[in-house]
Amino acid sequence: MTESAHHGDRDDTSPDRAERGIDCATHLDRLTSELAGELDPAATAAQISHRVWCEACSLERHDAVAVDELTSRFAAPLPPSGFAARALARHLGSEGKDANTVDCREFRSELEAFRAGDVAVDRTRSLALHVEYCTSCAAELRLSGTIESAVRGIEAPLPPAGFAAAILRRMTSPRERLAPVQSFPLRALPPAVLLCAAAAFLIVALHTWQDASLDSPSLQSNDPRSDLTATNLENGDAPQRWDHAIEQLSLQRERLIRSARLEAVPASIGAFAAPSQRSTPSSRYGGNVWHRALRRAVLETESPQDSAPGPKGH
Amino acid sequence: MVDLPNDTVARARQGDAAAFLEILKAFERPVFQTVYRLVGGRFPNDVEDIAQEIFLKIFRALERFEPDRGVKFSTWVYTFVKNHCFDVLKKKRVATVSLARRTDASDSNAGQIDPAGASPSPVDETLGGELAKHVAKALDDLPEDQRLTFILREYQGLEYHEIAAISDCSEGTVKSRLHRGKEALRHALRRYVR
Numbered sequence: 001m002t003e004s005a006h007h008g009d010r011d012d013t014s015p016d017r018a019e020r021g022i023d024c025a026t027h028l029d030r031l032t033s034e035l036a037g038e039l040d041p042a043a044t045a046a047q048i049s050h051r052v053w054c055e056a057c058s059l060e061r062h063d064a065v066a067v068d069e070l071t072s073r074f075a076a077p078l079p080p081s082g083f084a085a086r087a088l089a090r091h092l093g094s095e096g097k098d099a100n101t102v103d104c105r106e107f108r109s110e111l112e113a114f115r116a117g118d119v120a121v122d123r124t125r126s127l128a129l130h131v132e133y134c135t136s137c138a139a140e141l142r143l144s145g146t147i148e149s150a151v152r153g154i155e156a157p158l159p160p161a162g163f164a165a166a167i168l169r170r171m172t173s174p175r176e177r178l179a180p181v182q183s184f185p186l187r188a189l190p191p192a193v194l195l196c197a198a199a200a201f202l203i204v205a206l207h208t209w210q211d212a213s214l215d216s217p218s219l220q221s222n223d224p225r226s227d228l229t230a231t232n233l234e235n236g237d238a239p240q241r242w243d244h245a246i247e248q249l250s251l252q253r254e255r256l257i258r259s260a261r262l263e264a265v266p267a268s269i270g271a272f273a274a275p276s277q278r279s280t281p282s283s284r285y286g287g288n289v290w291h292r293a294l295r296r297a298v299l300e301t302e303s304p305q306d307s308a309p310g311p312k313g314h
Numbered sequence: 315m316v317d318l319p320n321d322t323v324a325r326a327r328q329g330d331a332a333a334f335l336e337i338l339k340a341f342e343r344p345v346f347q348t349v350y351r352l353v354g355g356r357f358p359n360d361v362e363d364i365a366q367e368i369f370l371k372i373f374r375a376l377e378r379f380e381p382d383r384g385v386k387f388s389t390w391v392y393t394f395v396k397n398h399c400f401d402v403l404k405k406k407r408v409a410t411v412s413l414a415r416r417t418d419a420s421d422s423n424a425g426q427i428d429p430a431g432a433s434p435s436p437v438d439e440t441l442g443g444e445l446a447k448h449v450a451k452a453l454d455d456l457p458e459d460q461r462l463t464f465i466l467r468e469y470q471g472l473e474y475h476e477i478a479a480i481s482d483c484s485e486g487t488v489k490s491r492l493h494r495g496k497e498a499l500r501h502a503l504r505r506y507v508r
Contacts, residue, residue, distance in 0.1 A: 112493035112500075140500075147500050147507045152468055154449045156347035156354075160362060163346065164338040167369045171334070 021046040027057045031064055102130040107137045111144055317388045320381045327376045334373065341391055344470055345369070348392070351465045352399040355454030357406065368398045385479070392472070392480045396462055403458060445506055452502035460495035467492055 022030075027050045033039050034047050051058040107130050113119050114127045131137050318340055325333035342365075349365045357364075372394050379390055453461055462481065466472045467488075474485045481488060 109497075110493075112496040113489065116489075116493070118489050118493070143504060143507070144496070144500050147503050148468070148496065150445060150503070150507050151449050151453075151499060154446045156350045156469070159342045159346035159365065163362065163365070164335065164342055167338060167366050168331070168334065170366065170370060171373060 021049045024050070024054060024057055027051070027054070028060065031061060035061075035064055035068060102126045104130075104134060104137055107131065107134070108140060111137075111141060115141065115144060317386050320387075323376065323379060323381065323387055326373070327379075337372075338369065341369075341388070344388075345391065345395055348395050348465055348470060349399060351453060351469065352395075352458075352461060353402055355450050357402070360402070364398065364402055368394050371398065386476065389472075389476050389479050392466065392470075392476075396480055399462075400458060448503060448506045449499075452499050455502065456495050456498055460491045460498070463488055463491040464495040464499075 027047055030039060030043060030047055034044055039047065051061060107114075107127055110119060110123070110127060114124065117124075119127065131141055318337060322333050322336050326337055345368060346361070346365045349368065350361045353364060354361045372391060375394075379385075379387065381387070453464070456464065459481065463477055466477045466480065467474075472480075474488050477488045478485045481491075
């Protein structure tokens with residue numbers, strides 16, 4: 001596009017071209033510098049002379065001045081939110097990584113640790129970047145500090161007057177002096193010792209229970225003597241039950257005799273199983289008598305040096 | 315946390331009454347206040363008895379304190395505080411649960427009876443000195459481990475490793491409990507502290 005086509009009103013081939021000094025393109029190139037006051041006086045004069053003759057360039061300058069005035073009248077816009085954080089992240093070479101990986105939920109879950117300085121250095125940097133551009137999390141951070149101060153400011157009551165004296169009094173009372181120092185620390189013992197102790201306790205308990213069961217008048221359901229109750233005796237099948245029970249008792253006696261290595265059973269024991277005693281109601285306790293006698297016999301056999309009267313005397 | 319010289323403890327072990335008194339004077343306030351903050355919200359009438367029991371236990375067990383192992387006497391004392399208070403809370407847990415339920419129920423009933431807007435706003439309550447109540451309630455609602463950690467750290471100023479020794483856990487666990495406790499307090503108290 002030629003100058004004449006651009007400006008139209010003036011013909012560059014006209015005889016006054018020499019008076020205009022410079023062409024329109026040169027004027028436009030220098031216009032910004034001219035408005036900034038950076039041109040030397042000769043060039044500025046050439047610019048002015050050109051505009052006298054060129055109305056289009058004169059309008060061009062007028063528009064440029066107006067734009068400059070408008071630009072200077074309005075304040076420059078503020079940097080967008082998070083600009084500093086992103087600039088720092090860019091500077092540290094971690095843009096798009098640290099600053100963006102911490103979201104609000106993460107920040108709030110780590111807020112207290114962040115305040116206490118209990119977060120690793122890298123993570124601290126990420127959290128600091130987040131709170132710099134997140135106003136909501138920054139407010140939460142301030143709230144946390146406020147709450148902590150408020151909670152710390154709540155005083156607990158002092159101990160009442162005479163508190164120490166009361167303790168000293170209790171220490172000197174006979175009841176406290178007799179109190180045990182500390183219960184035995186079972187938890188401090190190794191598990192193997194505890195297991196051994198438990199096993200020993202079970203063995204002793206079992207042995208004691210067996211002895212007690214021999215002396216006890218109660219009848220167990222699996223004991224043949226359980227059939228020898230008054231109710232069963234009154235029923236019609238009493239004789240059969242008697243026979244069965246006596247058979248079982250005899251078997252038990254044989255087993256016990258064998259296990260105790262007895263050579264002979266006392267006569268009173270053998271007499272219990274005699275059919276003549278079947279109809280005696282109190283004989284349901286006879287089994288117990290039998291057991292007691294047998295046990296005594298076993299004890300005598302095991303310790304013959306004892307001169308106590310044996311079951312034969314019964 | 316001010317600690318006692320070892321010779322005081324040694325004198326107390328030999329039955330020196332003055333040494334007992336020194337120990338009591340040094341620890342009666344922190345022990346009492348710690349007990350108050352740990353169990354006072356639930357059993358305010360038992361705080362003094364509990365604190366006395368703790369001191370009696372400490373004095374009975376003085377023979378077992380071993381300063382040569384590097385354990386601070388204050389740490390040892392707080393171990394008794396923690397164990398005894400936790401025992402108390404454990405024994406009375408059933409009653410505590412039922413009381414808490416009754417309190418919740420009474421609160422909900424009160425909310426139904428009171429006309430809307432009649433209750434004071436959070437700001438008014440705070441200005442009226444109600445913040446302490448809310449703090450106590452929020453502390454009381456924390457799990458026991460978090461509450462103990464928070465009290466020892468924020469009120470008694472113990473170090474992480476001391477709290478770890480008292481709580482029989484790692485320092486990391488102590489930090490975790492403390493931060494979770496603070497987070498819970500922040501959520502509970504945010505409407506009262508603005």
